[in-house]
Amino acid sequence: MGDLNAFITEETIEGADDGPLAGRTVAVKDNISTAGVRTTCGSAMLEDYVPPYDATVVERLTAAGATVVGKTNMDEFGMGSTTETSAYGPTENPAAPGRVPGGSSGGSAAAVAAGEADLALGTDTGGSIRNPAAFCGVVGIKPTYGLVSRYGLVAYANSLEQIGPLAPTVEEAAELLDVIAGPDERDATTRDASEARDDPDGRAAADYASAADGDVSGTTIGVPTELVEGADGGVVEAFEAALDDLRAQGAETVDVSLPSVERAVAAYYVIAMSEASSNLARFDGVRYGVSASSASGGSEDERSESSAVSGGYEGNWNDAFARSREAGFGEEVKRRVLLGTYALSAGYHDKYYAKAQDARAWVARDFDAALSEADVLASPTMPVPPFERGESLDDPLQMYLADVNTVPINLADLPAISVPAGETDGLPVGVQFVGPAFGEREIVRVGSALA
Amino acid sequence: MSDASVDPDEVRHVADLARVALDEEEVTRFAEQFVEILAHFDSLDEVPEVDRERELVNVMRPDETRACLSQEEALANAPETEDGYFKGPRVS
Numbered sequence: 415m416g417d418l419n420a421f422i423t424e425e426t427i428e429g430a431d432d433g434p435l436a437g438r439t440v441a442v443k444d445n446i447s448t449a450g451v452r453t454t455c456g457s458a459m460l461e462d463y464v465p466p467y468d469a470t471v472v473e474r475l476t477a478a479g480a481t482v483v484g485k486t487n488m489d490e491f492g493m494g495s496t497t498e499t500s501a502y503g504p505t506e507n508p509a510a511p512g513r514v515p516g517g518s519s520g521g522s523a524a525a526v527a528a529g530e531a532d533l534a535l536g537t538d539t540g541g542s543i544r545n546p547a548a549f550c551g552v553v554g555i556k557p558t559y560g561l562v563s564r565y566g567l568v569a570y571a572n573s574l575e576q577i578g579p580l581a582p583t584v585e586e587a588a589e590l591l592d593v594i595a596g597p598d599e600r601d602a603t604t605r606d607a608s609e610a611r612d613d614p615d616g617r618a619a620a621d622y623a624s625a626a627d628g629d630v631s632g633t634t635i636g637v638p639t640e641l642v643e644g645a646d647g648g649v650v651e652a653f654e655a656a657l658d659d660l661r662a663q664g665a666e667t668v669d670v671s672l673p674s675v676e677r678a679v680a681a682y683y684v685i686a687m688s689e690a691s692s693n694l695a696r697f698d699g700v701r702y703g704v705s706a707s708s709a710s711g712g713s714e715d716e717r718s719e720s721s722a723v724s725g726g727y728e729g730n731w732n733d734a735f736a737r738s739r740e741a742g743f744g745e746e747v748k749r750r751v752l753l754g755t756y757a758l759s760a761g762y763h764d765k766y767y768a769k770a771q772d773a774r775a776w777v778a779r780d781f782d783a784a785l786s787e788a789d790v791l792a793s794p795t796m797p798v799p800p801f802e803r804g805e806s807l808d809d810p811l812q813m814y815l816a817d818v819n820t821v822p823i824n825l826a827d828l829p830a831i832s833v834p835a836g837e838t839d840g841l842p843v844g845v846q847f848v849g850p851a852f853g854e855r856e857i858v859r860v861g862s863a864l865a
Numbered sequence: 866m867s868d869a870s871v872d873p874d875e876v877r878h879v880a881d882l883a884r885v886a887l888d889e890e891e892v893t894r895f896a897e898q899f900v901e902i903l904a905h906f907d908s909l910d911e912v913p914e915v916d917r918e919r920e921l922v923n924v925m926r927p928d929e930t931r932a933c934l935s936q937e938e939a940l941a942n943a944p945e946t947e948d949g950y951f952k953g954p955r956v957s
Contacts, residue, residue, distance in 0.1 A: 462942070463942055464941065464942065466934055466938040466939070466941060466942075467934070602924040605922075674912075676908075677908060677909060677911070677912050679905070680905055680906050680908050680909050681909060681912075683902075683906070684906055684909070691883060695884075698953075699944060700943065700944070700945075700951055700952075700953040700954075701942065701943055701951055702942035702943065703942075703944075704944075705944030705945065730954065730955050730956065731953065731954045731955060731956045732884060733954075734953075734954035735884045735954075736880075736881075736884045736885055736886040737886050739884060739885045739886070740885060740886035740887065740888075743885065745891070748880075748885050748887065748891070748895075749895060749898070751883050751885060752876070752879050752880055752883055752885065752895065752899075753899065753902065753903075755879050755882050755883040756879045756899075756903075757906070759879070759882065765909075765910075766906055766909065769909035769910065769912050770909055772909075772912045772913070772914055772915050773909055773912040773915075774917070775915040775916060775917030776912060776913065776915040778917055779915060779917070810898055810902065811898070811901050811902050811905060814902075814905075
């Protein structure tokens with residue numbers, strides 16, 4: 415199993431004897447807490463961190479009979495689109511050798527694509543489930559904000575992220591969603607889907623698998639031109655072929671416009687980095703994480719001499735803190751923490767953070783308008799085929815810009831599914847369907863007509 | 866775009882605020898990259914002011930005592946502890 419490097423830790427957590435997922439294996443992204451099994455977030459900072467409790471989604475998985483087979487590789491703290499920023503080495507893409515598996519949930523997508531697990535959990539802050547699903551040729555769902563509990567998820571950007579399923583088929587992804595969805599008193603942002611949505615057939619809550627009936631006759635699919643025109647030619651061809659397929663099954667397509675998405679990447683990164691700079695302040699090397707005494711820098715003598723000194727480092731709190739974070743964080747994490755700190759600092763808060771919140775409201779309004787003209791929206795999940803390994807590491811802005819089709823959905827708090835839609839030059843292409851808030855049944859239904 | 870000039874001193878200042886020590890190579894590289902990234906963020910200047918109507922529900926409840934981590938569990942991941950407490954560096 416080591417070939418792909420899909421797992422950071424391979425350890426089995428047995429589930430209940432029976433339940434809807436009895437006999438199934440599930441891989442869990444390594445930023446989701448598992449009691450007694452180390453949870454690294456792909457970071458050297460948490461190399462030895464062993465959570466004292468389970469995340470709600472893990473409790474629900476094991477109660478449903480699933481067996482957890484390991485913790486999957488990921489971009490450090492979820493910050494990346496290639497799984498190359500992991501401190502535990504890159505993951506191979508089983509569907510496209512030599513290419514990245516996407517990210518940040520690249521280990522989860524690769525494990526499912528290679529059959530190393532039947533199903534997997536990922537997290538999606540700006541596309542981190544849908545991007546690797548598209549790049550590895552599997553299905554991934556980013557649920558509506560508030561559908562799935564984040565209790566026990568190591569936070570990166572709370573206002574954007576959701577836990578969601580990856581699976582070989584739409585129906586299996588929906589089955590896993592059925593198990594993890596639903597309110598949790600330990601996550602105050604969760605809601606009951608049936609209450610949150612005026613649902614004509616009263617089945618919004620925990621009944622997603624039954625929607626995978628492939629029936630799209632009479633469904634109106636809106637195609638936002640802004641999310642198609644910038645994409646790679648081969649990707650657009652595969653996307654158009656998928657739309658032809660859906661029309662042949664009785665769906666209707668209409669063009670819609672989302673003018674705000676042009677600002678979505680900037681808004682997303684300002685908000686995500688700002689929240690990250692605050693969330694990651696907890697990693698001080700005192701309660702958990704790399705302590706300053708084991709951090710690089712300082713001579714051996716200095717360190718052994720100072721072992722009697724609190725924190726093991728002969729400096730003040732701030733120096734020790736900065737030293738611990740220098741050693742524990744990789745470059746992309748430092749970049750985002752610094753940019754987030756900058757965007758929130760005096761003189762720049764209004765220019766960046768406040769404007770990004772305006773842009774977020776604008777994006778949400780655009781999606782509301784587009785979804786009043788169509789049942790679901792469709793676009794390529796990623797505008798490009800999987801990157802070659804190492805291609806995007808030296809140019810962070812280019813990497814951020816590749817998230818143009820996925821980040822608007824997180825800004826608008828909406829559900830989206832990525833479904834395989836053929837190949838271009840032998841490389842997997844994914845199509846994304848976006849639904850109204852708590853409209854998971856709609857996107858599952860349309861997705862199941864393709865895969 | 867005139868705002869998007871970032872010199873190494875500014876990177877050092879922000880790194881200090883964020884409590885992240887950097888080596889000189891990182892400072893130089895970040896200064897170059899931040900110019901480009903912040904220039905992209907400057908495009909937010911063109912965003913209109915939009916109010917978002919959110920459906921918000923109050924989820925506050927009265928405080929109540931519940932089971933929580935034991936002291937031993939809470940300290941289990943700490944690099945250093947003493948007499949049941951976290952042990953940190955000097956504050957000043």
